[in-house]
Amino acid sequence: LGLSDGLTVPFALTAGLAALGDTKIVVFAGLAELMAGSISMGIGGYLGASGEAQSAATTKASTIAMVYTSPAEARAAVISTLECYVSASLLDAVVTDITSAHDKTINFLLEHHHRFESADVSPRLYTSALCIAFGYFFGGLIPLLPYVFIEDGGVALVCSVVVMVFTLFGFGVGKTAVLGERRWGCRIVEGLKMVGLGGSAAAASVLCVRLVHQ
Template sequence: MSRVWRPLLDTLGLQPQVQVPPPAQPPSPSPPGTGEVSSQLFQRPTLSRFLADFTLGFADGLTVPFALTAGLSSLGHTDTVIYAGMAEICAGSISMGIGGYLSARGEVAAAAAADKAGAEAVVEGLRETQRRGDRQRDEEGENRDERLPSPLMAGFSVALGYLLGGVLPLFPYFFVRHVKDGLSWSFGVCAVALFLFGFCKDFALSGKPRRMRGSDIRRSAWEGAQMVFLGSVAALAAVLCVRAFEGIQVDHSEQSP
């Protein structure tokens, strides 16, 4: 049919118009500090990201307040231990939360700048990267967290972990009269919490799901024992520091001429 009709169309000056689609234009990246970056501030974190930030705060919250309360217990005043411990927990949770917020915000800003600089390269290799990512996720058997962290939620997760971890060593002092009893209960609570924390962190966050085997349980138990050892060393160092300065007395009375 084309051999018959094409000469006739050429004679009449009628040529079929072929619609050629315009070339696809790469999406223009939004400037850093707007759009995507601002939406990251209130983005809901994934479970893996929340656990990572919470773990960071919880580990420090268990160790630092426990070492402080253990050191102050040598003074023999329960009220002093409670007041100093609460002040340290409040200040530490705020400080750790601000640190987590600034760290996540810097990560988001750096990612936005990198996306703007390499927008064309990303568009050209998007399909190949997606295929590689799909193959990698299929091999690993799990979805990887490729989203940027939310600065506000990262700071909140770190602060929450520090707060919950710091309350545990201070909690027994509210129910005892003698500071030595509170120290004993605090040490027991922190030892159990540190062991369970290290055990669960290694067993649950070590990778893809697996069956409970003897080697996995022994490795997770070893991680928990290491956490207990490190916390005990920190508490012992605090007690020794207080004992070293315990004999120093400052005379504030004015000497008469």
């Protein structure tokens, strides 16, 4: 998430500011946006993981309370989970076996009824935030680097666009491959889609800056 946003948002910003012709403005504003964007994206990742952890804790607590205080409701939940997969002749026996012990019932409901992950999610609070923040920052550095090394704003813009076309295309293809898509046609389409989205954002940014500047 952080990398895809980092490749598009700073690219659009730097392309828009490049219309002013001053690479120093592009570099300083781009770095400021990278820092602010990375922090906000990291905070968003932390809050998202924190919400997931709180939801998991609430689900676990409510399931435990239901099993101990309302066995009939717990049994009904087990039945609703199994009835699509177990024949009617075996259902009652299977449900009785699962609900014969509280721990067994709790574990079954958490794993199969609520799709609960037993692993501790608290470490993800920080790893998720850091991965998203650093992904955004390093992704945003790519379109900014040409403005650091090239003084001519027009040339830097062209170099940045060329670099980002290949980067966005490669990111789209790579992301699709990582997700398990083996067809090269779909990978190429996803790469072109990323180029189109990033290019549209950059073009809109340039147009807005030029309209305001005039």
